[in-house]
Amino acid sequence: MHRPPTAEAEAAEELAAVRPALLPRFTAELPGARAAVLTRLWRALAHEPLPWVTGRSHGAYGLTLRLWDGRTLHGPHADPYATSACVTGVRLGRERYADPARLTAALGVPHASAFAAELAGSVASLALSRAGADHSKEWPARDWEWEQRVVDGHPFHPNCRSRPGFSVAEQLAYGPEHRPVVELGTVAVPADECLVSGEWPDELRGGGELLVPVHPWQAAHVLAGRPCVPWRPAHPLMSLRTLALPGGAHVKTALSTRLTSSVRDISEYSVRAAAPLSSLAADLAARTGGLLHVTRTLGAVTARSPDLAALLRESPEVYARAGERVLPVAALATTALPDSPSWLAAFARLALTVGLGLLDLGVALEAHGQNLLVVLSADGTPRRLVYRDLADIRISPARLARHGIAPPALTGRLVTDDETVLRRKLFGSLVAGALAGTAGSRPALGAALAAAVTGLPDTPDLRALCEDPLPAKALSLMRLSPGTPGDLWAALPNPLVLEYDRSDQ
Template sequence: MPPPPPNSPVIRHTADAAQTREELAKLRPELVERYDAALPGARAAVLSRLLGAFAREPLPGLRDRRTGEVSFPGVTMRFPRRAAVAFARADDGLTATVRAETAPEDEWAGLTATGWAGPGLPGGPETATEPGAEWAASWHDSDAWVGELSPGAFVSDPGTLVRILWPGSDLAAEVDNSVANMALARASHLARAEQLARAGQLPRDDQRARAEQLARAAQLPRDEQRALQEELARAEQLARAGQLPRDEQRALDEQLARAAQLARAEHGGRAGLGEWAGLGEWARLGAWPLSTAGDPDGLAIAEQSITDGHPLHPCCRTRGGMSVADVLAYAPEHSPAIRLRRLRVPAERWHGTAEPVLLAHPWQAARIRERYPWLVDDGETAAVLPLMSLRTVALQGGGPHVKTAVDVQMTSAVRTVSPAAVENGPVLSRLLKAVTKDLPIDVLEETAAGAVLVDGVPQRHLAHLVREAPRLAEGETIVPLALYGANDSLVGAVPDPYEMMGLLGAVLFAPLVRVLERGIALEAHGQNTLVVLRDQRPVRIVYRDLGGVRVSARRLERAGFEAPRLLGDLPTDDPQVLRTKLAAAALGTVAAEIIAALSRHGADTQRLWAIVAAALRETGTSDVRHLLRDPLPVKATTAMRLAADPLDDIWAYLDNPLAAQ
């Protein structure tokens, strides 16, 4: 087995599930019961992400891989094929089966989901036509074989699985923390949803969605479902008018509690239809308002409604370095409003375009003041709301966004602000605005940035940058693309999935390819790419955060733009690097996740991919034939966490669904 990564960040105050529960009992005892109920679903969700890595990533020590089975030295593991599919919804009780010795050859050794395969990794180069192969492949595809052919230990905890395969790795503690924080997030959102419901603050559509989720989870009789929906609608109307009598509110609460009880009973006492039950399912699916032109805080509220984090990374909710109290106080999924510290910096110790005042996250400020006593406290900012990334905040009531530095590991990296970002942001913002001037992409300009100098060197943990906030016209709403994967209610409100994908082709996928042709590969993943909607239909894209882009001076000059001087790893003329950056985020993540979400509502997957392919093909650029033909790259996040340098990109290459279109 490989040794633990030598330069992994030190994990301080990072609690596992048991430690989180112990702290929660002291800090928020009213959440403990909900946390316990959410924990099995959180374990399954993180385990599903880890199984996805086993199915597609170049993991250290991996010796052999077949559909639903991987082998490491001395260990063979089998798992349900469907649980390892990207963006799968994991059921409570998901397990992998581990044998602590090399699996013996058996009569099923060459079986894959498509038949009997020859030697090699998934599927092998040859497929024989053995008698009964079609039946065997069908049985294999049903996942029935996992229980029939896998004597060994059943492992439901992803941290335990990491310890078995990579003993001594920091990844196990990170995964433990991810599970605990996801359960904590789900518990907190359930409590918040119940508070809003009792206060009568939910819009009618959300009340109706809530009733439908409850009824579906509990399988209520149709007449009871109708009665529940009518009662919710009436209660919402009365609550808005301030006319809901206390006894009627109590009766409504009892009716909702009964539906939740029925849901739990229907699912064997577990809190889940897949992952949640009753109101908890509704809370996870999101009944929070979307940002509109007249609601400056709506975007932050929508982003804070995402409980589960990165859809493919097993460290999706890792908060390495934060205590449970810190997570409750600062993590966006707990809906906090905070205030940044203003720390005045001597002019000779400041680098950047911003005034010499470090805007420090309060968590970070508490840890740097003693070390740098010449940072002078100049009070607090106005209240700000954390966005999806925790360290980026939006001014409450409207105003610019601020990206701060925190020495906290989230997913794959400690989230500081690099000297390159301080230098590049304002320059690259202006360039990108010029490159996208004729396209339906609004770039949120990074207007100012700065870093503290120590011994003449800009410090990434003492830096910040300021970014524009989105601007909306009357009748427009805005959401991050990640919300489509996290919020089934939003997907369910899509009027026509094929029209939706066609519009995304016109405002997102095709423009991204045109920007690539002009010299900039945008890393348009679900967190940094927002979609502006009118009547639930995409009309344009808003792009933020320039740290992950790649810039080709040769292409820029060919397109008539002057290439600026950029620091760090952004500059490259390698066409493969440029295409990989775009394809991994926009196609392998965003398109794949949205298509998976729409398909859960009955849309045809192949037809949706064909629409994306048509949008790319219509651009006629030189990159399109590669994007349609080459294997589809997806960032190998687990392999990266186990690598010597966890920040170096590692890619998994998948069959390209665009190739068949």
């Protein structure tokens, strides 16, 4: 019986045609890529509220899941905060699975086929990313070089490198880990057909038209037929759709494809909110005693379409002083830093001081390892934080008013007084995301948090962080629930609670 080629085989065939010298490294990286994606998937199976997992039991030799159809799934204990764990196989019934896509397909649960295809693509793309990676530990000189160090993508999402719609050639041409220079283009749109927030630069105006920066993938696949004129070379950042202009601003482009979990277009709502959000963020950052900077949104524009829009932001580099470096938290693991509990505790204390302080004022940051950056001194000491991309924060008018701060004139998804929503946004991104990814294990994270929270203001938010289960996005459940809008959540064991079971050993 003829079987269709796998994502790995298809990627290998394309790579042999476009960059044959990289093929041996790609092939060598495939087993590790399968294990990396399987590790993330097993974490999800162990900890997310999947409706078809009816029970979980921990034993001396690992974790066993009972499935709704009577089958069992067995694998190693799963620390929900581990980043260096490596799961090379799990058993469904009597059969061992090392391939996360094959395992997902064999589970046979609703929407498993589509998710399995995404996982297969994630494995192939991750192997390609690792094949082309630069593993130097030297400190880069420019901001985009830090971003190019983050090869594996999201530390906990099985779709860590899922790039549907991108050929191998396009991944090599646009993926930051491959260190390309990308030629941005512009599409001219009559000014009276555009919505502008903030200041749109003169360089991108002319003849009654606004020039909207466009990613070349978007120009080829989504805006085909619209004239796109070459504009400026730029360096792609971690999000792939945001690029750094040499010596200048960062450009966030629309990229209408699903990367990891989300479709990366830019809504009219985001453009409309850009200027008032930037103003609010500057006000709140000024109240942190110099511990936080927020990159300003210089201007935003949309041609009344999420597929044709762009934002211009400050580079985080403008907040670095002589001898300092600014890098995304996700890149911390890629360079030589002090390997000590005291360093991690100092970083956690800085992050929690800022995050909880802003939450008390009325803003919950989505402070994951991509949006949150840290300013390091020449010896690696964490000094200050920089935050970028305000498009998915949450704002509490009631909390702002309590502190005498006028809420921005916004409605919609960004605005809520629901404490659960606000805490999930911050704790899920900062603690279960950025800090967990940096710590690398539950014991290390727990120790850092225990040292960091000592002496922080005693607020209901701090008590919730210390006492309640830790919220984290149920990333795999969300991919298996395409008809359910919004975020879905898992409740992870609190790393500050000393009593923990065998799953952490």
